[in-house]
Amino acid sequence: MYAFDYHRPQSLDEAARLLRERPEAKLLAGGHTLLPTLKQRLAQPSDLVDLGAIAELRGIREEGNGLTIGAATPHGEVETSELVRRLIPALAELAGEIGDPQVRNRGTLGGSIANNDPAADWPAGVVGCGAVVRTTRREIAADDFFTGMCETALEPDEIITAVHFPRPKRAGYAKFPNPASRYAVVGVFVAETDDGVRVAVTGAGPCVFRLTALEQALTADFTPNAVDGIEVDAAELNADIHASADYRAHLVKVMAKRAIQKALG
Amino acid sequence: MPQVRMRVNGREVSGEVEPRTLLVEFLREHLGLTGTHVGCDTSQCGCCVVHVDGRSVKSCTLLAVQCDGAEVLTIEGLARNGELHPLQRAFHECHGLQCGFCTPGMIMSALELLQRNPSPSEGEVRAWLEGNLCRCTGYHNIVRAILRAAEEMREAPQPAA
Ligand SMILES: Cc1cc2nc3c(=O)[nH]c(=O)nc-3n(C[C@H](O)[C@H](O)[C@H](O)COP(=O)(O)OP(=O)(O)OC[C@H]3O[C@@H](n4cnc5c(N)ncnc54)[C@H](O)[C@@H]3O)c2cc1C
Ligand code: FES
Ligand code: FES
Numbered sequence: 001m002y003a004f005d006y007h008r009p010q011s012l013d014e015a016a017r018l019l020r021e022r023p024e025a026k027l028l029a030g031g032h033t034l035l036p037t038l039k040q041r042l043a044q045p046s047d048l049v050d051l052g053a054i055a056e057l058r059g060i061r062e063e064g065n066g067l068t069i070g071a072a073t074p075h076g077e078v079e080t081s082e083l084v085r086r087l088i089p090a091l092a093e094l095a096g097e098i099g100d101p102q103v104r105n106r107g108t109l110g111g112s113i114a115n116n117d118p119a120a121d122w123p124a125g126v127v128g129c130g131a132v133v134r135t136t137r138r139e140i141a142a143d144d145f146f147t148g149m150c151e152t153a154l155e156p157d158e159i160i161t162a163v164h165f166p167r168p169k170r171a172g173y174a175k176f177p178n179p180a181s182r183y184a185v186v187g188v189f190v191a192e193t194d195d196g197v198r199v200a201v202t203g204a205g206p207c208v209f210r211l212t213a214l215e216q217a218l219t220a221d222f223t224p225n226a227v228d229g230i231e232v233d234a235a236e237l238n239a240d241i242h243a244s245a246d247y248r249a250h251l252v253k254v255m256a257k258r259a260i261q262k263a264l265g
Numbered sequence: 266m267p268q269v270r271m272r273v274n275g276r277e278v279s280g281e282v283e284p285r286t287l288l289v290e291f292l293r294e295h296l297g298l299t300g301t302h303v304g305c306d307t308s309q310c311g312c313c314v315v316h317v318d319g320r321s322v323k324s325c326t327l328l329a330v331q332c333d334g335a336e337v338l339t340i341e342g343l344a345r346n347g348e349l350h351p352l353q354r355a356f357h358e359c360h361g362l363q364c365g366f367c368t369p370g371m372i373m374s375a376l377e378l379l380q381r382n383p384s385p386s387e388g389e390v391r392a393w394l395e396g397n398l399c400r401c402t403g404y405h406n407i408v409r410a411i412l413r414a415a416e417e418m419r420e421a422p423q424p425a426a
Contacts, residue, residue: 006267006284006330028331035326036308038285048284052331076320100396101377102311105320106327180309182395 001038005047012056012159015049016136019157022047027159029072029111032103057110057161060084066166067091071110071159079104090171090189090262094125097175099182110160113145116152116207118238119183123208125173127200128189131165149206168193172262174255175203178242185243186251190259192222199256204237204248214256223264224257269333273298274342282329288322289313291329292339300340300369304398311397314370315339321377323396340369343376351421352376352414361410363401371397375411383419387412 007025009015019025024046028034037043051057057072060081067087069078078084079096098104098112098121112122113133126133126142133140136159145153154160168191175187184203188211191198197218199211217226234249243251270279273296280295292298292315301324304312308326315324316338343350352372355361362368371394378385378393385393390411391404399407 001285003283003285006328008330008333031328031331032308032326035328039306048328050331100311101374101393102314102321102323102396103308105322 001035002041002044004038004045006050007047008050008053010053012054012136012161015051015054016157016159018047018049019159023156025049027051027114029108029114030074030106031111032099032107033111033115033117051110051159062087063164064166066164068162068164069109070162072108073110074105075099075107075109075112076101076104078109087167088129088165088171090168090173090191091125091129091165093262094121094173094189097121097173097177097182103182109163113163114152114154114160116146116150117183118149118206118208119178119185119203121173121175121184121187121202124184124187124189124200124202125165126163127208127210128171128173128191128198129165129168130191130193130195130198131163133160134162134164135160143210146208151207166193168198170263170265172259172264174258174262176251176255186248186255188252188255188259190218190256190263192218192263197222201252201256204252206238211252211256218260222260224260227253227257227260267330267333269329271332271335271337273337274339280329284328284330286329287325288315288317288327288329288332288337289324291332292324292337298339298341302366302369304366304370309396309398310367311370311374311394312367314373314397316373316377319377319380321374338373340373343372350376351417352379352411355410355414355417356407359406359410359413361402361407367397367399367401371399371407375414378411379415379418383415385412385415 026045028048028050058070075095075098084092131142171191173189175184186204187202189200197215199214202208213230232249232252234245237245237248239245266281302312304310313325
């Protein structure tokens, strides 16, 4: 790691001020993406601004007809939360399938979506539920937040504070994990929400995306059979040592069926 | 250089560290607690697992400065008055190690499992060990050791380590 200065602000205002004053600074949440990146010297921030001491960024609460999860809440807290299990159990399941127990003790929701790794799990849950990302400046709809491979709508000095998930009528998440890292080779989140059916796919393409053909099919028939009638185009999908694009296209349909089955209970 | 203070195995410690110092480096190189190992240094293998404020974490993927004010427990903090912790004893008795490199991390990881779930099934033990790699044993005896320790700890509950 290159050297950097370290800050541990006690408030969101102080964190935002540090980011504004130091253009080469980076936020540090769980550090489970950022620290490995720094070890490989793939980034050289002048300062790290640790969000770990800001209490208001952490925690899970019921709000309106849904759940609000603080950006610095670790995956493991979501996995084991009674509230999440009662209101949106698919999110507890998604969080519980991330990495391993130690990764889940440190890695956070905000860090995961800010990083927007193409194989990360949270982007599927956030887009699948039609969630709203809250920041120090504004609210961003999930459909507008993830803009490309490891790209988001965030400004450099903008901090995610929480994500609000409206409660779907039913939802399910299924992933085919890479057996070594547990990142998604393909993950599919299916939800029947008040605004219609949503299907979000992670791992398969450069960035999480919605499978609108399946959304339409499920609107007519919310059963695994709906998957049989749709085509998944491999042309836009990722190919790497873990899976070819054709295989990923196939996995999207298999994971979609499993997710629908889970949503049906 | 920043000053860090933490309680490690019940003892107040402090030191001056560069911000980029990893917790595992602070433990091994500043405090001489070399029971915590570094296997991969890339957050994969779990040899470096310790507890920070009661949760198991990979100490190669955490800065020492992030642990300022924290309570840290390492493998050296488990034995009491010269008596091995039930997990340590069970690894010994069940032949849960060969070279022993992964063992401190295995035990610290298993300890959190047993604190959360005193009666895990074999499947739950195996799932929990997702982040701990062993090159030697094939895991079978590690799982047996953890189940044996769980049984013993249920019969004679430990004072919180
Ligand atoms: C071994 C291993 C296995 C893993 N397996 C999986 C897996 O199966 N599925 C999966 O989805 N992920 C997996 N991960 C990634 C893990 O979930 C990370 O925790 C996550 O991607 C990043 O979260 P973090 O809190 O660690 O963020 P950090 O590493 O601290 O930060 C990541 C980025 O987000 C920025 N950031 C952090 N918080 C905020 C905020 N509030 N506002 C704005 N920007 C912010 C940082 O500046 C940085 O650029 C794995 C990681 C490891 C090491
Ligand atoms: S040395 Fe920390 S996970 Fe391998
Ligand atoms: S005993 Fe050798 S690595 Fe596990």
